Amino acid sequence: MRGCKDFKKNIVAFLSGELAGEEKENFISHLETCPDCQEELRDTEGLMKSADSYQTDIDQALASVDWEALPAKITETVFRVEEMPSRKGRLTDFLGWMSQPKLRPVYAGILVGLLIGSLATILVFQSPWLKKAGGAGFMVSQDFLDRVDLEMARRETLDYLDKSQYLLLDFVRYSPEGEAELWKDEFTVNQARDLLSKKKYINPQLDKLRMAKAKAICDQIEFLFYELTQVKDDLTREDLERIQRLIEEKQLLLKINLLKKELKESEV
Amino acid sequence: MNGPTQVLPLEEISRYPMLEERAVRNEDIHALVERIKEGDRGAFMTVTRLYQKKVFLLAFSFFRNREDALDIVQETFLRFYQKVHMFQKEKNFQNWLLQIAKNLCIDYYRKHHSKQIEFENERDIENMSHPQQKDNEFRSIDLKQIFSRSLKKLTQKQRMIFVMKQYNQLKYTEIAQILDISVGTVKSLHFKAVQKLRAAVTPYLGR
Helix, strand or coil: CCCHHHHHCCHHHHHCCCCCHHHHHHHHHHHHHCHHHHHHHHHHHHHHHHHHHHHHHHHHHHHCCCCCCHHHHHHHHHHHHHHCHHHHHHHHHHHHHHCCHHHHHHHHHHHHHHHHHHHHHHHHHHCHHHHHHCCCCCCCCHHHHHHHHHHHHHHHHHHHHHHHHHHHHHHHHCCHHHHHHHHHCHHHHHHHHHHHHHHHHHHHHHHHCCCHHHHHHHHHHHHHHHHHHHCCCCCCHHHHHHHHHHHHHCCHHHHHHHHHHHHHHCCC | CCCCCCCECHHHHHHCCCCCHHHECHHHHHHHHHHHHCCCHHHHHHHHHHHHHHHHHHHHHHHCCHHHHHHHHHHHHHHHHHHHHHCCCCCCHHHHHHHHHHHHHHHHHHHHCCCCCCCCCHHHHHHHCCHHHHHHHHHCCCHHHHHHHHHHCCCHHHHHHHHHHHCCCCCHHHHHHHHCCCHHHHHHHHHHHHHHHHHHHHHHCCC
């Protein structure tokens, strides 16, 4: 319907009481004759009513604060901080005292002492016999380095699994129509691409440290994200259902959960 | 948030610790600000009492975290005191104060929060361990949790606008002033926020 797109953009403003005058009249007139916009209005109204469910979080946060005591606490802090500039005055006084003429010979003596000490230090450390005694510096064992590598690989893998799990959970919970919308969202697609890059980064670590089980599961996740990012614009309902079934058949989410538990318990 | 409907004189304000600012006249707010410029602690505490909740709500909408929101409340009033001489009477005080809060939220976020995805809660992980229960799992998911997670998918501005409109009952003109954007942009971002939330939440509303 011509002009419907423009009217639909006003639905949220209308429900929020932000439309007025001629704009509001035109909107209401259009609404009376357009079933499509009427349905859109009902759906949006339903969503905004369900937003009340989040009000409890806000109410809980508000109830958790002692609003009666807070202003006094803030006032105390603010005025204490603002009194601190007076300490700058004390610093100026101190500097003024330090710069008086009778202290100059003291400063001269300190300066000469520093110069002599610096020269002596340079001469001592330049001397040949000291260079011979120098060791190789800080040393660590190969075993320590291996353990550090393993711990870093474990953490990187845990991070990858956490982020993948979050994204896959979103995916399996939606209906195919919702999934299609989800994968059209640039934010979601960029998350999947970031995870693909991260997987390439952790591949050598998984191979080197022989974390075969972790690598197998991460490979499955990688395959799934690769397929989704490649065909994001052409995903059909069948594709989405197939991918959902794939996740369920391979019990991917369960495997991620078990692997995460194992990795957390195997902290080095 | 509903406060008393009668307008109170300035000297009465301190007797009502939980007073909402809409019960106070504009000229009284300006009088308080003038006294704060002279270092009046009592006036400062009164202004804090009047606006602390609004600032908290804005920060809470940003961080969804009580502790961070309280830090922002503290910083906002500290910054307000430091900049009180810059406040002009022609401006709306509430919007000016909330603008300070908004800027602090953004700075605080940049310093302390990296881009990270939060873990699923334990209940979701437990449900995953029993795949045969998957059908029931989706139906029993708490709508509040879904809404809370869906809010995270909005951009910062979309989330702030949605929360300020839905829970703070601010007008588009007020939000535009706080965020330093046009009313048209507020309207557009509000629309996009609702569209995104619809896409995220509708599967759980049985539609």
